[in-house]
Structures are given as C-alpha cells and as structure tokens.
C-alpha cells in the first residue's frame with residue numbers, strides 16, 4: 001500500500017534538473033517531522049516548506065499495488081507531450097519510506113526515468129536514475145552517494161564542509177525559505193556569498209515559487 005499526498009505535472013524547480021517537465025509524486029509522511037506545527041520545534045527537521053499529511057491533495061490517495069500507482073502517475077503525463085523522455089520525481093514527505101523495487105520497476109516499464117528527493121537518512125533502493133540528497137541538521141547521513149547533493153542553507157548544524165567530499169556529481173546550496181518568515185532575502189544573500197567563495201557549490205533557487213507554479 002502506498003499513501004500519496006498529491007501528484008501533479010510541473011517543471012522541476014530545483015537543482016541540476018531545474019526546468020525539466022516532471023510528474024511529481026509526493027508521498028505522505030516523513031521520519032524527521034510529524035508534519036504537525038506543534039511538533040516542528042522539537043523535530044530533527046524544523047524548516048520544512050511542505051504539507052505532507054494525509055492523502056487529500058490533488059490526485060492524492062491510497063494505492064494498493066505498484067501497478068495501480070504507476071498507472072495513476074502515467075495518466076498525469078500529458079498525452080500530447082510525445083517527445084522527450086518521461087520523468088517522475090518521487091518526493092514527500094520522505095519518499096524512501098515507501099518507494100520500493102516494485103514501484104521502480106513499474107515506472108521503468110512505463111518508460112519513465114526516475115528521480116528521488118530524499119533527506120538521506122534511509123538507503124535508496126537499486127534502480128533510481130537520479131538521486132538528490134538534501135541533508136538535515138544533525139541527522140546521520142546514510143545515503144552518501146548520488147547525483148546531486150542539495151543543502152538547504154544556512155543550517156547551523158549542517159555546514160557545507162561536512163558534505164563537500166561525498167560522492168556526488170553536483171553540489172547545490174538552496175536558500176532556506178519560510179522560516180523565519182520574511183527573511184528569505186537574508187538566506188539568499190548568504191547562500192550567494194558562500195557560492196562565490198566556494199565555487200564547488202552552485203546556487204539553487206526554488207524556481208517554481210518564483211514563477212508561481214506547483
């Protein structure tokens with residue numbers, strides 16, 4: 001059984017694949033925060049910008065088998081978008097609590113390339129085509145390799161230096177949004193400064209928020 005908060009077709013807004021047409025599948029639930037506001041300050045991850053509770057979002061629901069969920073996601077790829085490789089981004093919540101071999105095979109069978117957005121505290125199953133790890137605070141990183149490492153910045157307990165020698169092709173800093181409200185300008189300026197001084201790191205702005213899409 002898979003629990004899905006929402007699923008939608010949009011452009012990837014973050015990181016190395018920003019701008020790419022993608023079906024997003026947002027799994028319900030996370031291992032670093034309950035999703036309830038009253039639990040935020042005592043959680044391992046305290047700055048989440050996402051509602052991942054329940055299955056009540058657009059195209060959300062519970063799916064008994066991998067094939068049922070894969071058919072549901074397949075139907076979100078527009079019929080007319082014939083050219084280019086189809087692409088699904090599994091996110092959440094924490095997708096590695098639910099993404100398994102059966103679902104990976106079901107999406108590959110439907111000719112999708114598969115990406116995941118993970119906090120890196122759980123091992124990724126075999127077969128994912130693009131792994132984006134986004135480390136959180138003092139948590140222990142289990143998934144120490146992948147395609148991009150995208151660090152929300154700044155985090156006092158997760159400095160970029162801790163991650164710069166890990167086995168990734170791309171290193172991104174993404175300015176922290178929302179917390180505390182109204183200080184996004186500050187986090188953008190700090191991330192920009194860090195990237196200018198440490199060219200291994202590139203800036204990732206959340207493009208979907210700037211242009212107002214999902």
Ligand SMILES: C[S@@+](CC[C@H](N)C(=O)[O-])C[C@H]1O[C@@H](n2cnc3c(N)ncnc32)[C@H](O)[C@@H]1O
Pocket residue numbers: 030047048049050091092093094095117118119120133134150152174175176177178179
């Ligand atoms: C909502 S998370 C879901 C996937 C997974 N749980 C994770 O944390 O990577 C998706 C992406 O948004 C980033 N993110 C979450 N809250 C953010 C915030 N307030 N500002 C900027 N990026 C944020 C995460 O670091 C992650 O890269």
Ligand SMILES: Nc1nc2[nH]cc(C(=O)O)c2c(=O)[nH]1
Pocket residue numbers: 010011012013014024050091092117208213214
């Ligand atoms: N457009 C768009 N791009 C995204 N990249 C990562 C997202 C996420 O929430 O994981 C996300 C999202 O929610 N929307």
Ligand code: SF4
Pocket residue numbers: 030031032033045046047048049050052092093094119136
């Ligand atoms: S790990 Fe990801 S989904 Fe979980 S609370 Fe943090 S940002 Fe949100």
Ligand SMILES: [Mg+2]
Pocket residue numbers: 049050
């Ligand atoms: Mg998001």
